[in-house]
Amino acid sequence: MLCLLACILLWGCRSGEKLYNKGKYDNAVTAFVKKLQRKPQDATALQLLPEAYRQAQKMHEDRVNNLLRSNNQLKWEPIRNEYRTMQRLYDAIHSSPAALKIVTPKDYSNAITGALENAAETRYDRGTALMQRGDKASARKAYDEFGAALKLIPNYRDAQARKDDAFQAGVVYVVVSEVDVRSPYFQFSADQFRDYLVRSLQQRNVNRFVVFYDERTARNENLRPDQYIALRFQDFVVGQTYVDRARREVSKEIVTSTTKDTTGKTINTYTTVRATIVTTKTTVESRGLLDYQIADISNGKILRSDRIPGSYTWFNQFATYTGDSRALSEADMASIGGRDLPPPPPQELFMEFTRPIYNQLEKDLRDYYAYID
Template sequence: MRLYSTLALALLALLLGCSSGKSLYKHGDYYDAVFESVTRLQGNPNHKKATEVLSLSYPAAVQYIDAQVQAAIASDQPFKWRSAVEQYARINNLHDAIMRSPAALKIIPNPVSRFKEIGEARDKAAEECYTAGINEMLKNNRENSKQAYYLFRDANGFVPGYRESIEMMDKAKSDATIRVIVDREAPNRFNWTFNQFVFAYKSNEFVQFYTPEQVRSDTSIHPHQVVSVQFLRYGETPPSVSRTTSNFGDSLVVGEKTVGTVKKPVKKWFTAQATVFRKSMTSEGILHLTIADLKSNALLRNTDVRSAMSWSDQWASCSGDNRVIPSSTKNLCGKSEPVPQQGYLVNQTRTDLEGKLSGEIAGFYGRY
């Protein structure tokens, strides 16, 4: 068997040296070689190179994966049965791919499977994850509780309902979760509210936000922090207008004349003047964000969230011959003095504040 395998690997290396798929196989990636061959055979059942590659790469792949499994099981690595499940699944993937391809099945008529073995490995993987989760919980701190939650989740994934894995997941997640009160906002003349953008943060499953009413009505909620978002101010600058005057001139054709037998264009110099006006306005909005630890009263975050927005537009007053005015300026000629859309800066500022507040919350609680 060892001699067969050695010869097979040598033949495979020789074959792949001249194969168009050399880049896939040159590192001995027999697993992907099988899938590549099966794909080619599905498109062309008589593909000669794919036939040869599959006949050599499949036994090499199974032999290599089985060796990986046995090495993992014999080792003292902490999650060796998880590794065994993953490797057995690879063999089963090869089996299924060949079974779905009539052309591949003619080449490998009896693909091996590890369905029985993977079932036994799942039981042992669930046990090792569950035991490791219990050990993490005994360390009694938040970070270890997070790791315990993932381990109990994995145990339940390997064997649904394994022992008390679901109950222990809930316990570990509860111990790992930061509970945050979102303080009430003071009313403001714009009727702006921002707390909804704190509650909208869902990226970290170990952070949970509550209203003060929820905490008061449920004594089982023991909050760790309080977030406060307060609107400080909004203001706009009065419109300011600047102007720039430019003179233009060019020689334009106004007719033609005949000199001897040759017609020549007649040109005349034309001038124009354009005064470009620019009207500008700016706005500023400010929120204040604090995040405090309820046990120590320490301020964990204390910052202003600022938005500075602007609006501007142009128009021009033009005289002379418009033909000599550049098109970028000419388009402004005759345009009326612009007025910003009602509420434009207010809405832009509010939207910008919402986005920046969301970013602040995500940046802070993403670390938890």
């Protein structure tokens, strides 16, 4: 145990010296302080700690001075970080009486507070200037600036109220139109399509600054939208039916009786059996296109437009036979069965062929609104 302890102390000293020689003065100070906590008379730590601290202090204060001379509006945040690093060294040295005897560290607590206040004020002023521009994109940036001020100093001035105002000013209200299907028979299904879409976009919280409404709700609430999504189904066919009947004759020779001649040889008597297999395949196709456009209400500009195809094929097959079942092979027997089923109702077929359209449209809108200027 004594040998192990000696090795640890020796490694700690050498580690601090290596860090010092590599110019990693912050880490070297910490290493030397830890060494003096364990061995207050360590010669290497006592010799190198003052210089390591002096070099660390010079390095960070040089960075602070360079930042102060810069035109970077957000310089107070990295300045605060430099002061905080130096304050950690101040606290570390104060944790070791042996270290405190040879180094008088500087207390940066007031400097940290000053930098923090300047950083919060800068963020607040930037948010105020952005709000004065009067456009939604700037309001959204102002929201982030006021949020940054509050993160630096909770309850800073009236930043929370300003942040709330910025959010309301930056929200984009998007109204999704009633779906034009050019067929009153499918209007209910089209309304379901639109309702599912709006509900999904709302629940997914695509973007905190984007709020989706269906056209009916927006009209009832007298909402003035910023953008309008027009949806229209066209060139669609629901329930186009194709019936294919195939008739196939099959036959097989089978043994009907067995006798033996005078020599004892077996003699088989054969007969041919026949059957007719009728296979009916019913295919019901539904397909269509959805056109959509996103328009800016303020200037009528088309922001995005696309056409999405979709299709759905319902299929049913059954087979029957007439004649002698002995004419059927194993494969034939396996194909026999099923029944003549009616296709789904048109409304269900409409929903099925619009399902891939819905999935693609929702993805397009989520991708588009995930990031807005």
